Amino acid sequence: MVDVSTDNIYMDNAATSYPKPGEVIDAVCHHLSTLSSNPGRSAHRLSLEASRALFDARQTVADFFGASDSRDVVFTLNVTEALNLAIYGILRKGDHVVTTSMEHNSVMRPLRHLESEGIIELSVVHSFPDGSVDIDGIAKRVKQRKTRLLVVNHASNVTGTIADIKAISRVKGEALLLVDAAQTAGCLPIDLKEMGIDLLAFTGHKALLGPQGTGGLVINTTRECILPLKRGGTGSNSEFEQQPDFLPDRLESGTANGCGIAGLARGIEVIQTMGIDNIRMHEKKLIEIMQEGLKEIKGIRIYGPMDAERQVAVISINIEGISPSDVGYALDRSFNICVRTGLHCAPSAHRTIGSFPQGTVRFSMGIYNTEDDVEKAIDALTWIAEH
Amino acid sequence: MTVFVFYCIHDVMKAEKAFKDSGIPIDIIPVPRQVSSDCGMAVSLEEEYKIRAQDILVEHNIEIKGVYKRLSSNEWVIDT
Secondary structure: OOOOOOOOEEOEOOOOOOOOOHHHHHHHHHHHHHOOOOOOOOOOHHHHHHHHHHHHHHHHHHHHHOOOOHHHEEEEOOHHHHHHHHHHHHOOOOEEEEEEOOOOHHHHHHHHHHHHOOOEEEEEEOOOOOOOOOHHHHHHHOOOOOEEEEEEEOEOOOOOEEOOHHHHHHOOOOOEEEEEOOOOEOOEOOOHHHHOOOEEEEEOOOOOOOOOOOEEEEEOOOOOOOOOOOOOOOOEOOOOOOOOOOOOHHHOOOOOOHHHHHHHHHHHHHHHHHOHHHHHHHHHHHHHHHHHHHHOOOOEEEOOOOOHHHEOOEEEEEEOOOOHHHHHHHHHHHHOEEOEEEOOOOHHHHHHHOOOOOOEEEEEOOOOOOHHHHHHHHHHHHHHHHO | OEEEEEOOHHHHHHHHHHHHHOOOOOEEEEOOOOOOOOEOEEEEEOHHHHHHHHHHHHHOOOOEEEEEEEEEOOEEEEOO
C-alpha cells in the first residue's frame, strides 16, 4: 500500500476536497455507529432519529443557500445527478436551451444527448478565452416563449473564472436559470433569491467538505414541473403504486445516503463557523501568491483571468515543451504534490481557452492549503521548467 | 388521545420541531391501522393541546391531512 498520509501537498480540491475536517468524519462515524437505520420508513426510535438527522441536514442546506423551504432541497449522489435531474426533469420536446462553452460534461453530455435525440434545440454561447461568460451573447440567444432552460457554471473547473450569476439572471427572460455550483458551493456566498437562481445543483464532496456520494438540487421556483429521474420507495403513499407528487419525495426514491448527508451537513456547519468570507479571503491570498510566483517561471502559460477577484482557487497552467501529464507525474512522484492534469471532463472549456486536446495542469486549493504549500508548488514547477 | 396525520414524513419532522420549540409534549407513533394516511408516521398528543398545536401548524405553514380522536383501543373518529 502506498503511504499517502504524510508530506502530501494536496492541490486537487476541485475534484474532491481533502483532508476532511475531523467534525465531518465524526459526524459520519456517529451516524453509522448510532443511528444508521432507515429514515422515513418506520416510527421506531432509531428510524425516527435517522429521519430527524435527514430533516436537520435538509434544513441546514436550505438555510445555507437561502431556500424558502427545506422541502425544496432534493438530495442526490453528486452534482452530476442533480444536473441530470434538472435537465431531464424539466426539458420537453421542442424546448430551446442556452448554455456556455465553459460547461463541464455533466452539463454538456445530457444536453448533447437530448439534442441528438431531436428533443431540444441547443445554443452554446462561446465564452471568452479567460473563461468569462459572454452575457450579451446569452441575451441574444434567449428566445421569447421558446427558451426553457439556461444552464451556467458558477465558476469554471478549468480556469476558476467566476460567472456573474446576478447579471446572467437579468437576461434569462422566461427561461429557468440552472446554476452548476460544483466549484463554488462552500467557497463563495450563494443566495438563490438574491442572485435570481431558479435551480441550484451542488455537490457535497468539494468545498462543502462533505463525503463523496452527497449533493443535491435546490429548487427556488418551478416545484411542479420537474419529473423524477428515478421512481421507487419513499416511505410515503405506500398504498399507491404511483410516485407521490410532493417534494422532496417525488424526486427522492430509495434509501438516502444517511451517514454521508450527516457528514455534508456538518461540513456546512464547519464552513459557517469559519465564515465563508474568511474562507474566500484565505483562498484569494493563495491565488495571488500562486499567480505572482507562476509569472516568474520561464516558458509557462497561465490560463484564466489572472485576477483573484474574478476566480476561485483553481489555476490551470502549461509548461512549454512538456505535456501536462508529464508535469503532473513529476509533481506527484518527485515533489509529493497532487494535481489533476488533462481535460478535466470539460473538453469544450479547454477548446474555449485554447488548450484542447492536450489539456492543462490544474492546481486547486482549499481551506487546508497554506502559503507554504503554494511556495513549494512554485519551486517544483520552476525546477520542472528548467530541467 | 388526538392524532395529527400529515402528507409526508418531512412534514411530520417539521411539525415535531415546531411543537418541541413551543413546549407542546408530543410523541411520534406509527399511524393507527384504522386511520387513513399516506405517511407511515403520525403525531400524537393530549387533547388539551389540540387547538394550540393546530395554531402552530398554521403559523409554520405545515399542511395537515387530518385530525383523529381515539374513542377506544381500536376505534378512531375524525376530529375536525
